[in-house]
Amino acid sequence: MSLPSYASTGQTVWYYSFRVICGLIFAFLIIPILVIIPLSFNAQDFFTFTPEMLRLDPAGFSLKHYQDFLSDSGWQQALRNSFIIAPIATVIAVSFGTLAAIGLSQSHVPFRGTIMAILISPMIVPLIISATGMFFFYSKMGNFLEDQLGWDQNFVGYIKIILAHAALGIPFVIITVTATLVGFDKSLTRASANMGAGPVRTFFKIQMPLILPGVISGGLFAFITSFDEVVVVIFIGSANQQTLPWQMFTGLREQISPTILAVATILVAISIVLLTTVELLRRRSERLRGMSPG
Amino acid sequence: MTTSTEPVVAADGLPLKRSLARALRRQKIRALLLIAPLLLFIVLTFLVPIGNMLLRSVDNAIVEETIPRTVEALRGWDEAGDVPPGEDVFEALYADMLIATDAKRHTRLGSRLNYESSGMSSLFRKTNERRLGRFELEQPLAPQFEDIDEDWITLETWRVIKSNSDPVTAGYFLAAMDLRATPTGIEPVSDLQAIYVKLFVRTMILSVTITAMCFLLGYPIAWILANLPSRSANMLLILVLLPFWTSLLVRTSAWKVLLQQQGVINDLLVWVGVLADDNRLAMINNATGTVIAMTHILLPFMILPLYSVMKTISPTYLRAAKSLGATDWTAFWRVYFPQSVPGIGAGAILVFILAIGYYITPELVGGTDGTFISNRIYYHISSSLNWGLAAALATILLAMVLALYWVYDRLVGIDNVKLG
The missing domain is CATH 1.10.3720.10 (MetI-like)
Incomplete structure (x- = not known):
């Protein structure tokens, strides 16, 4: 998988551009899920980043959408x-x-x-x-x-x-x-x-x-x-x-309403817990059956 | 007597053969008893409802149940002729309508027949208890029905009633294919009303596009996951599994946030200077939105089967091909790719079948030109209440899916589908 030392220029270019392409696809997979997490702390009722948020000003963030959800x-x-x-x-x-x-x-x-x-x-x-x-x-x-x-x-x-x-x-x-x-x-x-x-x-x-x-x-x-x-x-x-x-x-x-983003963030947290549990169980049962070393 | 003819016996004195057969039978019964509760459960909660839906797509008992005498009297009437039915039919209709209006069932029949010919609903609604009560029974009934609405003596009305008097109808299926039955045969409906064939075709095209996108994006990812050392591959696999485990609604709302006109992507493009502020891209509430969001949602279903197949392809084949003088491309295309085809098959069929029946995402981000046949099914269930047509559309969709499975089973074998 790693690039051999005798690789031609074309192969080197392809090797790195392939990794960049894969990185972009991984970004496509994960960014939509990550983007809603900071947005759910928005102090405004907007669905996009406000200038305060981009400056990381604490005033731009709040828990009000979570309060809405709970009340x-x-x-x-x-x-x-x-x-x-x-x-x-x-x-x-x-x-x-x-x-x-x-x-x-x-x-x-x-x-x-x-x-x-x-x-x-x-x-x-x-x-x-x-x-x-x-x-x-x-x-x-x-x-x-x-x-x-x-x-x-x-x-x-x-x-x-x-x-x-x-x-x-x-x-x-x-x-x-x-x-x-x-x-x-x-x-x-x-x-x-x-x-x-x-x-x-x-x-x-x-x-x-x-x-x-x-x-x-x-x-x-x-x-x-x-x-x-x-x-x-x-x-x-x-x-x-x-x-x-x-x-x-x-x-x-x-x-x-932005409350949805707060709920979505909570659901993402739940799915992370579920995913971790399933992965741990899968690895445990593979190890027990001697299918995988780690 | 020689020992060879003597039957071998088990410990309890029975012949061994019989004893073994009995043990086998017991084992089979025990296995079936363990399966039986679930089988019964699935049959009752799932298969019976599906079967019920299939029946409903052709069920037309309402006409015969509501106006049985009229249906009987109409048997003698020639619908191809040009005279409306005679007095006997109107007498039967009067008797039927008295009972139907009393039970308040005439409006339901009206809405049912309205699917075949518009105007029937109001015709039956007008013919209410009050109007029927004023009839003078000594006089001929036909003109009195005409007084309520002159549609009662038109040929069209009676043709519709007669052609729907069978308890089974193909009408819903015809409607689902933009056709309708007329006395002269089956004809296509006018272009303005023809939507279902177009919608089926659009569902197919969008599903194929989504499957192709998933393949293009999924293949490199599966390849890199299968060829990295297992520690880093496991880390990257989480990036695939997290979207897989995240609620569909969460991902759809994320795309809604990202793709809006005032959303994150448009803001970013304006801020970078690629777009003018008044020229923001319309990426949502159209087919583009549906394709982007659904590709993201279904991508893990393509990557996981591909990955599990690619993990079993030994890298030595590629090395062997290269050492025999193949270029990188030839080695990939002639040696690696053919071995990954079962994974492509499994992933593609999975994605395609999931896509073809999707409802939530097209409803939320599809606007008008990105919706699927499933949105139309829901519309008929919840708004137009034309349940027969909804059942017929769902039945056609089911037939398409089963046909796909059949083709797939022939090509790849259904046992080759691997889930993660």
Whole structure:
């Protein structure tokens, strides 16, 4: 990769210009995300850098957009909704998904290809199509639950979104957990059974601790899928179930306010935490399986 | 008796073959039992809704359910002729409309038929309970319907009703392809109303452009990540993964901030002196905005599969090619590039399929000429309430995506798709 000493002038020029091009592309990837962070501390209601900010004058900066976020009841409701819907959807996706992944990794599964195709279909079908289908069906289902069973309308609204988000998150759990199970040594469960442990005990004491990194990163994927998801929520949710991304979407479309940038900065911080966790887990499981030295 | 004919038995005395078969069957059942809850869950929460949508795109039961007697009476009427239907049809219509207006279902039928021919909605709304109550039943009914609206005795009205009396219709699909059914056959709608084919074509063109941009920008990045020492590659990989994990809304709002007329990029260009202050670039609320923002959003989906394929290409091949006298370009083009094709395939299909169904970003930065078919689907769901047409548009989109998967499976094999 490094430039050999016998490189011609043309090769040297290409070597450096290629690195400059790559640098520019990396800048394209990362700068839009970094730019909103300082802008969210803007003392003015502008979406661009004010002269005070460019002079690094403290008067140009403030936390007022964060205060807006924390004091506005709409944003607070959206934050609460996001943290109700995403964790429950994740728990459903992870528990069903892990069981099914263990089933799929057995040596003899009839119709494995078809079953796999069905289970990952929510990831393959474009969101707008899933949302359209869910819009028709879930409104019927919601009416049934409300009229026939007399359930509370608000409660049914949450159930609809949680079920939809769980379905969207399941493919990620299936993919990551089956990938972890590929490296799982089956003789361990046999050894455990040999020593008298039942299937349930074997699962929780032997199998689960070993596949846990895969389960957790699958869960994080499912969480971020639900936490970021807007299209399905807009299609099937009502005003009471407004989530954080939905609130941002309306904000961007209608009355664009700099509070959005404060929220965006908080979300970037959350994604950095999630990314770090997933990376650490991935490296740990690679190290355990002896796939990578570091 | 020789030992060779004696069946081998397991510990419990059963023949070994049978015992093994039973164990295998048990194993299969156990595997299926583990999968069953999830399979059921996905079928109920995902596949049934999609199937329901497919049915809805052809469902037309509303006409037959609302005015069943009229539909029955119309069977004897010749829609190709030039006389409106006779008194029997109007008697049936009167009976149907009495029930329909009582249940307040006539306006729904009106809005349904309005998709086929404008004016039907107001026709059915006018024919309300009050007007029907004033009918004199001893007199012929046709002229009394004519009093409400003369459209009731025009051929066009009855042709529309008759052609929609089947419980299944191709009307939504025809509308989704800018066509309409007339008594003389299927015709294209007038140029002013024709939008869907144009929108599908635009969705395709923009998606291809975005995929091409992602390829152009993603290939060098994947290459440099795969060829740097692993410590620096891991550092740079974070620059790819952070956008991947960052909320879509965050990235879209970032582009909105950057690309506005009073935004950061325009300010910078004016400050540098490239642009005059009154000549700021319009980079948002048009197709340019959509392409820039979506390329940024989908770029990680191109880089990650490319990177995972390129990591497996050994650098010795390139060295071998060069030592055999190939120039840098020949070595790359004839040796390295063909080996990276599975990664390009995986990345391109991923990006293209994600792009073709995108809704949020085109809605926020697309303006009028950067919107996709998905924006039209949402419009029909939320504003025009023409749900059948929305379902038909979504079904066509789904068919396109599945066709792409099929082609892709033939060319590269779906198993070769690698996610990071």
